Amino acid sequence: MLKYMITFLFVLVSMTSHAQTFTWRIEGMVANAAPNDTLMVIDAEQQRMITILQVKDGNIIAMSGTLDEPAVCCIAKQGRPGWIREFVLESGTVNLLCDLNLHYLIQIGGMPMNDELMAKHSVQNMDMDVNTYFDKMYEVVNHIVSNHPDHPLSPYLIGQCKLIFKPSESIGLIEKLSSELQTSPKMDRLKESLLLAKETEDGKMFKELKGVSPDDKPTAISDFVGQGSYVLADFWASWCGPCKAEMPDVIALYEKYKDRGLKVIGITVNDTPEKSDSIVKLMGIPFPQIYESKPMSIYGITGIPHTILFAPDGTILSRRIVNSKELDKKLTEVFGE
Numbered sequence: 001m002l003k004y005m006i007t008f009l010f011v012l013v014s015m016t017s018h019a020q021t022f023t024w025r026i027e028g029m030v031a032n033a034a035p036n037d038t039l040m041v042i043d044a045e046q047q048r049m050i051t052i053l054q055v056k057d058g059n060i061i062a063m064s065g066t067l068d069e070p071a072v073c074c075i076a077k078q079g080r081p082g083w084i085r086e087f088v089l090e091s092g093t094v095n096l097l098c099d100l101n102l103h104y105l106i107q108i109g110g111m112p113m114n115d116e117l118m119a120k121h122s123v124q125n126m127d128m129d130v131n132t133y134f135d136k137m138y139e140v141v142n143h144i145v146s147n148h149p150d151h152p153l154s155p156y157l158i159g160q161c162k163l164i165f166k167p168s169e170s171i172g173l174i175e176k177l178s179s180e181l182q183t184s185p186k187m188d189r190l191k192e193s194l195l196l197a198k199e200t201e202d203g204k205m206f207k208e209l210k211g212v213s214p215d216d217k218p219t220a221i222s223d224f225v226g227q228g229s230y231v232l233a234d235f236w237a238s239w240c241g242p243c244k245a246e247m248p249d250v251i252a253l254y255e256k257y258k259d260r261g262l263k264v265i266g267i268t269v270n271d272t273p274e275k276s277d278s279i280v281k282l283m284g285i286p287f288p289q290i291y292e293s294k295p296m297s298i299y300g301i302t303g304i305p306h307t308i309l310f311a312p313d314g315t316i317l318s319r320r321i322v323n324s325k326e327l328d329k330k331l332t333e334v335f336g337e
Helices: 002-019 112-124 130-147 153-160 167-174 185-198 241-260 273-283 295-299 324-335
Strands: 022-031 038-043 048-056 059-067 071-076 084-089 092-099 105-109 210-212 218-220 230-236 262-268 306-310 316-318
Touching: 022 048, 048 071, 084 092, 084 105, 084 112, 105 112, 112 130, 112 153, 130 153, 130 167, 153 167, 153 185, 167 185, 185 295, 230 241, 230 324, 241 262, 241 273, 241 324, 306 324, 316 324
Parallel strands: 022 092, 230 262
Antiparallel strands: 022 059, 038 048, 038 071, 048 059, 071 084, 092 105, 210 218, 230 306, 306 316
């Protein structure tokens, strides 16, 4: 009897597992591809390869496979920097229209969740001021999370937009997720950092942050912030490619505004003084640095490069500055043309 019961349970588990598996199919067109190009479909959350797509004369040779749960995927091409923005892969056929000269999908068809996702892509491709962009992006993501609290796309978008939403907005979105997704290790870690970031939102007073200077002397953010000058803190690391790519722009802004009263400090993240110092010397970074601090645990920074602009009294003027162009606009508001 026990033998038959074990066999029954094994069959039941196998049937349940099989029932959760679904079949997907990808087809579509690719502009600016070589006649026989190869594209990789990557699971953006789990960083795993889903499949390889062959392109023939601009058309994707249809590919099928199975998954146990929906996946948020991006397209990558070997030797090409960055990814083509995400699409959802779930049961059914997804039709993609992409251009290898762009970093976003022009069109995604065939699956309802991708219709929702296209609204996000549309906002990203509009020409608008940064505050309007933040508002419209929040509107789109809030709609998706509110209507699909148990879909993996929802926590993915919350994590992706953590740097452009206010911490309180992101926390509110997390609380709309299903209980299972809301208490996942990833969302737990994100919420913890967002609660720290909420304590240092725009308008809040700076928090002390201690480290060492390049000549190995104790230094702190209070040596610069709250001393009567506007201070831009640039959080970076020697291992961060985008940080190093943006550093020349930060240096240029420092040179442009330093005589008008702007001070700039670099604050390294999860780096060694030796590696940080080598980049400072290589790039000729002219402003002071704070090494060996813990900005992630004090300011709730979840990704770099990241900048915070402090007012002369030490209050946080802005920490949602997405790039050097927007930073220049903000500094122009402060100092004038």
